Amino acid sequence: MSEKWIAGVDLGGTTTKIAFITMDGEIVEKWEVPTDNTNEGQNITSNISKAIDEKLIELGQMKDKLIGIGMGAPGPVDYEKGIILNVVNLGWRDNYPLKASLEKTTMLPATIENDANCAALGEMWKGAGNGAKDLVCITLGTGVGGGVIANGNIVQGVNGAAGEIGHITAIPFDGAPCNCGKTGCLETVASATGIVRLAMEELNKSETTGELRKILNAYGKITAKDVFDTAKNGDVLALEVLDVVSFHLGFVAANIANTLNPSMIVLGGGVSKAGSFLLEKVKGYFVKFAFTAVRESTTLSLATLGNDAGVLGAAWLIKNKLNQ
Ligand SMILES: [Zn+2]
Structure with a gap:
């Protein structure tokens, strides 16, 4: 079996950082897309999905190269429901069902976490930690x-x-x-x-x-x-x-x-x-x-790790989930 990658996403108010990361935490490819806050944030997850699919084609990879998508988002997260509470600057209404929306658009298993927590996990996994x-x-x-x-x-x-x-x-x-x-x-x-x-x-x-x-x-x-x-x-x-x-x-x-x-x-x-x-x-x-x-x-x-901490921490969420 060829090596699998994880998609790590760090969602920001103006730009979204995306990376393909190996199970060992090596970044294969990273890039940024603008965050589209219009239409109550309804385009955010579909844009991320599109960006991932386009990058896979560019790299000559099939979708099954990815085993999941982890995302850090700027707000408190309700882990049981997979919802993000209270993120006004992204246009989402309260209690936005982020995990479900990500899984629907990307057709990948998803985990979500607060962005500062993702940065901490990234530093633990591959940084100062x-x-x-x-x-x-x-x-x-x-x-x-x-x-x-x-x-x-x-x-x-x-x-x-x-x-x-x-x-x-x-x-x-x-x-x-x-x-x-x-x-x-x-x-x-x-x-x-x-x-x-x-x-x-x-x-x-x-x-x-x-x-x-x-x-x-x-x-x-x-x-x-x-x-x-x-x-x-x-x-x-x-x-x-x-x-x-x-x-x-x-x-x-x-x-x-x-x-x-x-x-x-x-x-x-x-x-x-x-x-x-x-x-x-x-x-x-x-x-x-x-x-x-x-x-x-x-x-x-x-x-x-600088700006890479968030995407690495987001990828770690998926790795950790698989190990459980
Ligand atoms: Zn305060």
Whole structure:
């Protein structure tokens, strides 16, 4: 029997990443298609199915090369019913029957999972995890996502909402409003958006001159990358902002570690591209707040898979299902 592939899909608000992946987790082919949010999201799964069929033809493969399709989607998942709850930006109505829709359009067995959980599974399988079965992933992007893996399995929670690390309350009083409706969530200070917001607050209330202010004056706006780049060059205001960000991240990561004592907490997502510069600052606060036995056994590290984590984690879902 020739080697089978798994289709791994990482569904995003604007683009969908798709990959054919071997049972050993090697990516054979990966590509992206636009996510079509019109018509209440009714075209999303049929577009994915079409993209997969076209790619198989291009690669000279038959449909039976694929043994299943795993998908990460941006929202909480009801695993028993295979539905995705509450995903407004994809056009789907509440409780969209994603698993059934995927199986119908692709004619493949499907599994679905929250996208941040998929990223965590990807890092466990082929990334920073390196075989670790107890691992927590914090994805720092436009928002902050999280995935908790205990003994090789995602901790899903009674309503599919476990591991929402971005919505851990980091600032209990007078915190900024979060997209989820609460205030003071970790996401409001540790996401790219949150970092820019903190930096703009500081720039607006101080008169300091520096590289970050020069960028603001020249372009009328700043990005999270500007904050990191200027901090690396010694910009005082940018360094102060990153100290606040690192404090909250280190504090939350330490308390997650105090609760779960995983072998590692992995920082991923676009913001983590700041690399060891960010990691070392977060570690400084992590060791301060971690319980001794936890500090000595849980490590903080950077994700290694970048954008591939989601499709790999989605493929792992199918592999894991077959092994059960
Ligand atoms: Zn929130």
